[in-house]
Amino acid sequence: MLNRGFGWFEGFKVSGMEVKLILAVVLLVAATATADYVRPAPRENLQFLWKPRAASYPQQVHISLAGDKHMRITWITDDASSPSIVEYGTSSGEYIYVAQGESTSYSYLFYSSGKIHHTVIGPLEDSTVYFYRCGGQGPEFKLKTPPSQFPITFSVAGDLGQTGWTTSTLDHINQCIYDIHLLPGDLSYADYRQHLWDTFGELVQPLSSARPWMVTEGNHEKESIPLFIEGFTSYNARWKMPFKESGSSSNLYYSFEVAGVHVIMLGSYADYDEYSDQYIWLKTDLLKVDRQRTPWLLVSFHVPWYNSNKAHQGEGDDMKASMEKLLYAAGVDIVLAGHVHAYERSKRVYGGKPDSCGAVHITIGDGGNREGLAQRYYKPAPEWSVFREASFGHGELRIVNSTHAFWSWHRNDDDEAVRSDHVWITSLVSSGCLNEKIHGFRKILMEP
Incomplete structure (x- = not known):
């Protein structure tokens, strides 16, 4: 019999080696339960596959605030003649407003950017979903304006x-x-x-x-x-x-x-x-x-x-x-x-x-x-x-x-x-x- 301090072993015959093994497992479990968070391993850089698309297709679309009740829509096209216009409205596929913007581009050593469009739309209603399209073609996007008051x-x-x-x-x-x-x-x-x-x-x-x-x-x-x-x-x-x-x-x-x-x-x-x-x-x-x-x-x-x-x-x-x-x-x-x-x-x-x-x-x-x-x-x-x-x-x-x-x-x-x-x-x-x-x-x- 084991010492009654290990009462849950009573009735079993256990060798000294088995006791050591059981104690090791118990200590390991206890240590794991109280250990600090273990960080996952690093992850690799992402790989991006080339996607064939029309030169006028809007890419890299992002939006930012541009003054009271206005939003700036930014996108890039490979076509330098693509217009910097944004069509938008509050119903999908129904663009009742059109805004004209500006564009820029830059060269960096052997790299030349596409045409970078910046178009400000508004005035916009607060807490409202708008549907929009960039450059007069391509997919429809959807944004939501921020609220005018807390939260x-x-x-x-x-x-x-x-x-x-x-x-x-x-x-x-x-x-x-x-x-x-x-x-x-x-x-x-x-x-x-x-x-x-x-x-x-x-x-x-x-x-x-x-x-x-x-x-x-x-x-x-x-x-x-x-x-x-x-x-x-x-x-x-x-x-x-x-x-x-x-x-x-x-x-x-x-x-x-x-x-x-x-x-x-x-x-x-x-x-x-x-x-x-x-x-x-x-x-x-x-x-x-x-x-x-x-x-x-x-x-x-x-x-x-x-x-x-x-x-x-x-x-x-x-x-x-x-x-x-x-x-x-x-x-x-x-x-x-x-x-x-x-x-x-x-x-x-x-x-x-x-x-x-x-x-x-x-x-x-x-x-x-x-x-x-x-x-x-x-x-x-x-x-x-x-x-x-x-x-x-x-x-x-x-x-x-x-x-x-x-x-x-x-x-x-x-x-x-x-x-x-x-x-x-x-x-x-x-x-x-x-x-x-x-x-x-x-x-x-x-x-x-």
């Missing part, structure tokens, strides 16, 4: 690339009931190979043709060749954002408003010191914000300011030193960044320390890029860091009303989206931080 939902994923994990992330975003997608830099990972911009456009088209995609540039968009090609040539030609509509002189930074939210997309790779055009524009834009009309203020850029991962450590420090005081003065609620291929969420923070009137910083550069995950964190975690994990995934930000928003991060657990982090966020408008007597830094915005 509104943003999906968020940066550093997408074109791998098997990218496909998983896009599938999960597609299952989310969202109104606008925010992408804080590093889109295609073309890295000078211009045909990869084309395959990326085709990859995201099912989503980007149906909901507005609002993007900002990352380091992989730069693609500059000194003395030959300026930086961001491909990005600026293909992904035109509403910079002119927001008073910006550069496609690398801009702002937009939707349903009670003012969103600022900054450029980590545009000049940002206090004498730069971007800095001056940011101050001007922040002064225009009316927190009664848009009680929520969001900011997005590529390189994170708060990062406890060993990857890209300190790369955002200069921009943070230049601009953080402006965001703090204006009462920015949430900052969304990419670049680090992992996920991290902070407390409200300012000046490197928790601050109830600072912004919540979220790093979400985990869309599925080919470079893999950044798995090494500094230990222990800083006081401001709440949750961090090196996994691919996406985020969802549902702003429920003027005072409360629900943030959730969904890890790609194989091919299932698993909600692994979530938090309710209370707006600074409702906290008293925007009262000038409490928030003395606000005077910074008024300084010349």
Whole structure:
């Protein structure tokens, strides 16, 4: 008989070797039950088959906001004579409106782009489905305009690339009931190979043709060749954002408003010191914000300011030193960044320390890029860091009303989206931080 401490063995004769084996199995099961999440293996770059189609066939269709109640439709054709017109209406096959747009193209070493069309349609009704056709022919597409009031939902994923994990992330975003997608830099990972911009456009088209995609540039968009090609040539030609509509002189930074939210997309790779055009524009834009009309203020850029991962450590420090005081003065609620291929969420923070009137910083550069995950964190975690994990995934930000928003991060657990982090966020408008007597830094915005 065994010792009665193993009472479930009573009545059985078991050898010493068998006891050791059973104990090993029990310990293995127990360890497995309590172990940390085990990350799946990397996935290969996607392969795209060539599809024969007419030169005038619209390709790489994506949409973006273009001012109040207007939407920009962007697509590419191989036919340089194809018209930049969009026909649209609220019933399938019945296009009662027609808009004329503009077009551009570019050359990059031995590569020549197709004709890139940008056509603004509107005014459009809020929360309405529109059917549209590009260039007077080809397939019909369908989009839905954002709501005019709360609630509104943003999906968020940066550093997408074109791998098997990218496909998983896009599938999960597609299952989310969202109104606008925010992408804080590093889109295609073309890295000078211009045909990869084309395959990326085709990859995201099912989503980007149906909901507005609002993007900002990352380091992989730069693609500059000194003395030959300026930086961001491909990005600026293909992904035109509403910079002119927001008073910006550069496609690398801009702002937009939707349903009670003012969103600022900054450029980590545009000049940002206090004498730069971007800095001056940011101050001007922040002064225009009316927190009664848009009680929520969001900011997005590529390189994170708060990062406890060993990857890209300190790369955002200069921009943070230049601009953080402006965001703090204006009462920015949430900052969304990419670049680090992992996920991290902070407390409200300012000046490197928790601050109830600072912004919540979220790093979400985990869309599925080919470079893999950044798995090494500094230990222990800083006081401001709440949750961090090196996994691919996406985020969802549902702003429920003027005072409360629900943030959730969904890890790609194989091919299932698993909600692994979530938090309710209370707006600074409702906290008293925007009262000038409490928030003395606000005077910074008024300084010349």
